[in-house]
Amino acid sequence: MNTLATPPLDASPATNPTAPDRSKLTKKILVLGATSGIAEATCRIWAAQGAQLFLVARNPEKLAAVAADLKTRGAAYVGTAVADLDDTDKHAELLSHAINSLTGMDIAYLAYGILGDQPRAEQDFEHAAQILHTNFVAPVSLLTWLANFCVQRHAGVLAVLSSVAGERGRKSNYLYGSSKAGLTAFLAGLRNRVDREGVTVLTIKPGPVNTAMTAHMNIRKADVNKVAATIVKAIDAKRDNLYVPFKWQPIMFVVRNIPDRIFKKLNL
Amino acid sequence: MPLSTAEPEVLTTIAAAPDPPTGPPQFESWGRYPKYNAKVVPLNWQGDFPAVLAGSHDSALPVGLGRSYGDVCLLKDGTLLETTGMNRLIDFDSETGILTAEAGISLAQILDFAVSRGFFLPVTPGTKYVTLGGAIANDIHGKNHEVAGSFGNHVPCFELVRSDGSRRLCSRTENPDWYAATIGGMGLTGLITWAQLRLRPIVSRGIDYEGIQFHGIDEFLDLKHRYSQAEYSVSWLDCVSTGKNFARGIFMLGEHSRVPGELKPSPEPRLVFPFDAPAFALNRTTVSLFNTVFFHKQGKAHVKAIHDYEPFFYPLDAVLHWNRMYGKRGLVQFQYAIPWEHAKEGTIAILREIAKSGLASFLAVLKAFGDIPSLGMMSFPQPGIMLALDFPIKPGVTFPLLERLGSMTLEYGGRLYPAKDAAMTAAQFQTFYPEWRRFARFRDPMLTSSFWERVTDSTGAKPTL
Numbered sequence: 188m189n190t191l192a193t194p195p196l197d198a199s200p201a202t203n204p205t206a207p208d209r210s211k212l213t214k215k216i217l218v219l220g221a222t223s224g225i226a227e228a229t230c231r232i233w234a235a236q237g238a239q240l241f242l243v244a245r246n247p248e249k250l251a252a253v254a255a256d257l258k259t260r261g262a263a264y265v266g267t268a269v270a271d272l273d274d275t276d277k278h279a280e281l282l283s284h285a286i287n288s289l290t291g292m293d294i295a296y297l298a299y300g301i302l303g304d305q306p307r308a309e310q311d312f313e314h315a316a317q318i319l320h321t322n323f324v325a326p327v328s329l330l331t332w333l334a335n336f337c338v339q340r341h342a343g344v345l346a347v348l349s350s351v352a353g354e355r356g357r358k359s360n361y362l363y364g365s366s367k368a369g370l371t372a373f374l375a376g377l378r379n380r381v382d383r384e385g386v387t388v389l390t391i392k393p394g395p396v397n398t399a400m401t402a403h404m405n406i407r408k409a410d411v412n413k414v415a416a417t418i419v420k421a422i423d424a425k426r427d428n429l430y431v432p433f434k435w436q437p438i439m440f441v442v443r444n445i446p447d448r449i450f451k452k453l454n455l
Numbered sequence: 456m457p458l459s460t461a462e463p464e465v466l467t468t469i470a471a472a473p474d475p476p477t478g479p480p481q482f483e484s485w486g487r488y489p490k491y492n493a494k495v496v497p498l499n500w501q502g503d504f505p506a507v508l509a510g511s512h513d514s515a516l517p518v519g520l521g522r523s524y525g526d527v528c529l530l531k532d533g534t535l536l537e538t539t540g541m542n543r544l545i546d547f548d549s550e551t552g553i554l555t556a557e558a559g560i561s562l563a564q565i566l567d568f569a570v571s572r573g574f575f576l577p578v579t580p581g582t583k584y585v586t587l588g589g590a591i592a593n594d595i596h597g598k599n600h601e602v603a604g605s606f607g608n609h610v611p612c613f614e615l616v617r618s619d620g621s622r623r624l625c626s627r628t629e630n631p632d633w634y635a636a637t638i639g640g641m642g643l644t645g646l647i648t649w650a651q652l653r654l655r656p657i658v659s660r661g662i663d664y665e666g667i668q669f670h671g672i673d674e675f676l677d678l679k680h681r682y683s684q685a686e687y688s689v690s691w692l693d694c695v696s697t698g699k700n701f702a703r704g705i706f707m708l709g710e711h712s713r714v715p716g717e718l719k720p721s722p723e724p725r726l727v728f729p730f731d732a733p734a735f736a737l738n739r740t741t742v743s744l745f746n747t748v749f750f751h752k753q754g755k756a757h758v759k760a761i762h763d764y765e766p767f768f769y770p771l772d773a774v775l776h777w778n779r780m781y782g783k784r785g786l787v788q789f790q791y792a793i794p795w796e797h798a799k800e801g802t803i804a805i806l807r808e809i810a811k812s813g814l815a816s817f818l819a820v821l822k823a824f825g826d827i828p829s830l831g832m833m834s835f836p837q838p839g840i841m842l843a844l845d846f847p848i849k850p851g852v853t854f855p856l857l858e859r860l861g862s863m864t865l866e867y868g869g870r871l872y873p874a875k876d877a878a879m880t881a882a883q884f885q886t887f888y889p890e891w892r893r894f895a896r897f898r899d900p901m902l903t904s905s906f907w908e909r910v911t912d913s914t915g916a917k918p919t920l
Contacts, residue, residue: 248502252557256543260568399499399540 220299224398228415234262308362322366341385357455486524487785491531499540519586525877526905552654558588574654577609593874594639594834598687601825607638613650618901636897639831659716692819693746742815790843793869798840801867816844884910
C-alpha cells in the first residue's frame with residue numbers, strides 16, 4: 188500500500204537553463220487522463236491561453252499526439268508521463284514528479300473513466316470490480332494525495348469528471364453509475380473538509396458528450412467543445428458543482444425524486 | 456484488484472460497432488443525393504487505421520465533413536471511416552508558414568489557429584467546412600487558381616497509410632508516384648494520416664474588394680484579361696435570364712488588404728437552416744427574383760469596398776445546413792472546365808441549353824482556371840473556363856439535362872469534377888480522365904467509393920496493385 192502523505196515539493200526544480208521562461212502568470216495544470224475526449228478539448232482552451240500543462244495517460248502514441256497539438260496551440264509548457272492510473276502504488280511517485288515538472292500546481296483535472304459493459308458486469312464480478320476500481324478507487328487515491336498537497340499550500344482547484352449517471356442507479360448502467368455516485372459522494376465530503384483550507388473541489392457532471400467513449404451510443408450528445416468551454420469557466424469561477432449541459436440539473440432533480448415504487452418499473 | 460484500462464478505449468474493431476440504423480443514412484453528401492446506407496466508424500487517432508478494419512470484409516472509404524456533393528464521399532453498404540476526430544496540430548513553423556496537422560482537421564479549425572497568428576490558407580474553396588485530407592483528396596481549387604494553382608500545389612508532403620499497414624511519406628521527391636496519385640485521388644489510395652500545408656502571411660482579415668457588373672461572356676472575358684493580375688477573382692452568373700440579360704453577372708475581385716488590422720478569430724455561425732424546404736421553394740420565379748435583386752444590389756456598375764474574409768470567401772457558411780433549402784430530394788451540382796480553345800463557344804452553348812431547360816440554378820459560379828499545373832494525376836483543374844451550377848432534383852428533368860450537358864462538355868474537350876458529380880457516365884469519366892487506368896493501380900484494395908464503382912463499372916476494369 189502506498190503512503191498518502193505528501194512528500195515535500197522539490198524546492199529547486201531541475202530546470203534547463205536554456206528552456207524558455209515559464210512565467211508564473213499562466214496556470215499550472217495537471218491533467219489525469221489527458222487523451223480522453225473531454226480532457227483534450229479542455230486542454231486546447233488552456234493551451235490557447237498559454238497554460239503550463241502536465242499530461243498523464245496510458246497510451247504513449249496518443250499522449251504524444253495530444254502533447255504535440257497542445258504545444259503547437261501555444262501551451263507554455265507541456266510535460267507528459269505514461270502511466271496506468273489503475274496502479275495506485277505508483278500514484279505518489281507519479282504525482283510528485285508531475286508537480287516538480289510543473290514547478291507547482293494550480294489546477295488538477297481528473298478526466299478519465301470507463302463506461303464498462305453493464306450486461307457483462309451483471310454476470311462477471313471481476314468486470315464490475317474493474318469499473319469501480321478505475322472510476323472510484325483509483326481516483327480516491329489520486330485525489331487524497333492531491334488534496335493533501337493543496338491543503339499544505341492553502342490553494343488549488345481539484346476539478347473532477349463525475350457523471351449525471353451517478354445521480355441515480357438505472358438498470359442500463361448502474362455499475363458505471365454507482366462508481367460515479369461513489370466519486371460524487373467522496374468529492375462532496377472532500378470539499379467539506381478542504382474548502383476551509385482554501386482548496387476548491389469542483390464536481391463536474393456531464394450528460395452524454397460526443398466523444399470516443401460514447402461513439403457507439405445512438406443518442407443526442409452534447410458538443411465536446413462547448414462542454415469544455417463551460418468547464419474552464421466553472422474552474423475559473425471556483426464553483427462547487429457543474430451540470431453540463433445545464434439542462435441536466437432540472438432533469439436529474441426529477442430523476443432523483445421519482446419514488447422507487449414507480450422508478451423500479453421504468454426502463455431507464 | 457483487477458488493473459486495467461485507465462482511459463476510455465476507442466472501439467478497436469468495427470465488429471463491435473452497431474448495425475447501421477434503418478431510416479435516413481447517418482452520413483450524407485452535401486447534395487443529399489444519392490442516399491446510401493453505410494456503417495460509419497470514427498477514426499480518432501493516427502493509429503486507428505487499418506486496425507479498425509481487422510476482421511472486416513466490407514470495403515471502406517475515408518471521409519471528412521461530407522462537403523462533396525455527389526457520391527465521391529459515399530460507399531453503399533460499406534464502411535465510412537470518419538476522420539474528423541483526427542484533428543490535431545503537429546507543428547507550426549512561423550518562419551516558413553508550414554503547418555503540419557492530422558488530416559481530419561477542418562479548414563475552419565486551421566483558420567481559427569492561423570488567422571490570429573497572421574496566416575491564411577494558400578487556397579480555399581467556397582466553404583471552410585472541409586477537412587485537410589478531403590482538400591487534398593479532391594485537389595480543390597479556389598478563387599486564386601490563376602496565381603496559386605490548386606490545393607495540392609501547397610502541400611509539401613503527407614503520410615499515406617494503406618490497409619496492409621504500410622506507411623509512406625509522400626512528396627515530390629519521395630514516393631512521387633504515390634504523391635501524384637493521392638492528390639486528387641478521391642481517398643482511394645489509402646488514408647492520409649497527416650499532411651503539411653504551406654500557409655501564406657496576412658496582416659488583416661480584410662479583403663480589398665471590387666465588384667463589376669458584366670453582360671455576356673465577351674464582357675466577362677474582357678474583364679478577366681484586364682484583371683489578370685488579381686489575386687482572387689470569381690464571377691456570379693445569372694443563368695436564368697435570357698435576351699438582353701443573358702449571361703449577366705458580377706465579376707468579383709479581391710486582394711488581402713495590406714493595411715494592418717485586428718486579427719481576431721471568427722465567431723461561430725449562428726444561423727441554421729432549420730428544416731427541409733418544400734420541393735417548390737426554388738423555382739424559376741424565385742431564383743429569377745433573387746438574381747435580379749443580387750445583380751442590382753451593388754447599385755452601380757463598379758463598386759470598391761473592404762470586406763471581411765468570411766463573407767468574401769464563405770458567404771454560405773453563415774447559414775449552417777443551407778443545403779436543406781433544396782428540400783429532402785436534395786440537389787446536384789454540375790461543374791466543368793473547358794480548355795480555352797473551345798471555352799467561349801462551349802460556355803455559351805451550355806448556358807443556352809440550361810436557359811432552354813427551364814431549370815433554375817440558384818448558384819452559378821464562373822471563373823477562369825490558370826496555367827499552373829496541378830500535381831495530381833486525377834486533378835480536375837485545367838486552363839480554361841470553369842462553370843459550377845447547382846440544380847434542384849426535379850424528376851424527369853434534371854438528369855436528362857445533366858446527360859446533355861455532360862455530352863456537350865465532352866464535345867468541347869472539357870471535363871467534369873468528380874467532387875461535384877452524381878451523374879457522369881463511365882464512358883464520360885474515362886474520357887475526361889485518361890490517366891484513370893494508371894491511377895487504378897494505386898487504389899487500395901480495401902478502399903472504394905460509390906463514385907468509383909459507378910464510373911469504372913461498365914468496363915468491369917477495377918485493377919488494384
